[in-house]
Amino acid sequence: MSWVDSARGSDFPIENLPLGIFSEAKGRRRPGVAIGDYILDLCAITDLLDESWREDLEQPVLNGWLARGQGATSELRERLIEILTDERYRDDVEAQLIGQSEVRMHVPCLIGDYTDFYVGIHHATNVGKQFRPDNPLLPNYKYVPIGYHGRASSVRASGEEVVRPNGQRKAPDADAPEYGPSRRLDYELELGIWIGRGNELGSPIPIGEAGEHIAGYCLLNDWSARDLQAWEYQPLGPFLAKNFLTTVSPWIVSAEALAPYREPMPPRPSGDPQPLPYLDDAADRERGGLGIQLEATLTTEQMRRSGVAPHILSRGSADAAMYWSAAQIVAHHSSNGCNLQAGDLIGTGTLSTDSVSGLGSLLEISQGGKQPIQLANGEMRAFLEDGDEVTLRAWCEADGAPRIGLGECVGRVVPAPAL
Structure with missing residues (x-):
């Protein structure tokens, strides 16, 4: 169970955690993950993630991250599940949740073909x-x-x-x-x-x-x-x-x-x-x-x-x-x-x-x-x-x-x- 209350019963429960690219008004594009009614700003929690992931998870598109393959995606999912279910992280991470209705979503990748x-x-x-x-x-x-x-x-x-x-x-x-x-x-x-x-x-x-x-x-x-x-x-x-x-x-x-x-x-x-x-x-x-x-x-x-x-x-x-x-x-x-x-x-x-x-x-x-x-x-x-x-x-x-x-x-x- 996630400590994000809106995750339960939504299309974005802890078992989903899809990646996307979002921006706030006049803000830069950056990666986020959907959880309940919110987006978790991945750029804001890089200190809680593997340091080797930081460069790709601070880009305005997900091409570099996707090129790492399914193994990296699986490791990121496991870490996000830990962060979003363990109450020890709640105080630090909850402030980095942004309402999905408050942002603009973008095509997640620079599409070559x-x-x-x-x-x-x-x-x-x-x-x-x-x-x-x-x-x-x-x-x-x-x-x-x-x-x-x-x-x-x-x-x-x-x-x-x-x-x-x-x-x-x-x-x-x-x-x-x-x-x-x-x-x-x-x-x-x-x-x-x-x-x-x-x-x-x-x-x-x-x-x-x-x-x-x-x-x-x-x-x-x-x-x-x-x-x-x-x-x-x-x-x-x-x-x-x-x-x-x-x-x-x-x-x-x-x-x-x-x-x-x-x-x-x-x-x-x-x-x-x-x-x-x-x-x-x-x-x-x-x-x-x-x-x-x-x-x-x-x-x-x-x-x-x-x-x-x-x-x-x-x-x-x-x-x-x-x-x-x-x-x-x-x-x-x-x-x-x-x-x-x-x-x-x-x-x-x-x-x-x-x-x-x-x-x-x-x-x-x-x-x-x-x-x-x-x-x-x-x-x-x-x-x-x-x-x-x-x-x-x-x-x-x-x-x-x-x-x-x-x-x-x-x-x-x-x-x-x-x-």
Whole structure:
């Protein structure tokens, strides 16, 4: 039990202790750890920590710390658990707790590279059916984790405004495209994977060691302009329809904190190929599933003015959505010798379950805009309108373990820049 009273029953109990980067008004960015309703300022307690950690824990980003690997993270967790449960430290440490509502959170790392995958098989199938009803999944999907390189410069922390993008769009019956604000703006419910210790160029990460290179997880919303995407994506895939903004929740929830909630990977359906040897690992099959519950909600400007409760867009779980595991993603990403680096960000791709209540995008929920949803106040939505706010949440629960959360990932749509 932590002596921080608000830790009990919160998404940030002593068993969680995620790392993030925060700042106070006009203050510098620095590392902190979430505990209950507070952030513990790590820079202010370095005299209670290992002296060799000080340089990396006083930086405005966590890249240097994550590069130390999971061993260092585990040692820091053990020390923080001691400090936050032992009353002997309370007088000195309590003064270094800052209310989470009093700070601004930032992207926790300087992201060198951002890669988005497509491992949600139900999402891939649902989207494929809209374009290829007779052949929704392309032949490579069940052999290779599909991914593409995104834009690291436009990754922002929860709360950043979503500026509606302008771009080329072409109506099906039009002779030529036009340029203007996206009319089919969408969200994507994903998990983010933060890379810790990297690998040398030309040295792939074996599947059995891939988990050791994962520093932790967050929520990720890869905002998508579906009309821009439909026009531009052939033959090279997503470009301007995706790279205008990616939002992440600000906390890095460690692999160690998530360990009690790991699940077996879902068995592959009869007839599906087994992973090739470089993607196959017995331990990953047994514990590679992420037992993380996922939720997306929507409020409109009118709903907020009237005090109407958020509309639940979807609820599902990551382990039920992912065809490929996080370790398989990392192993495949490096399999050609690509060097991953501390602070790199990887998205899972949209995580939809096989239930209509667990769809992770409006493209699926509204069936490409053909079946708009009706909100409690009578408004209709096929895609996002200006003023709409999407909130992603995630948490873990298991017998014998407390609930822990990943924090919120929030974005509100604002009008496109004037042409």
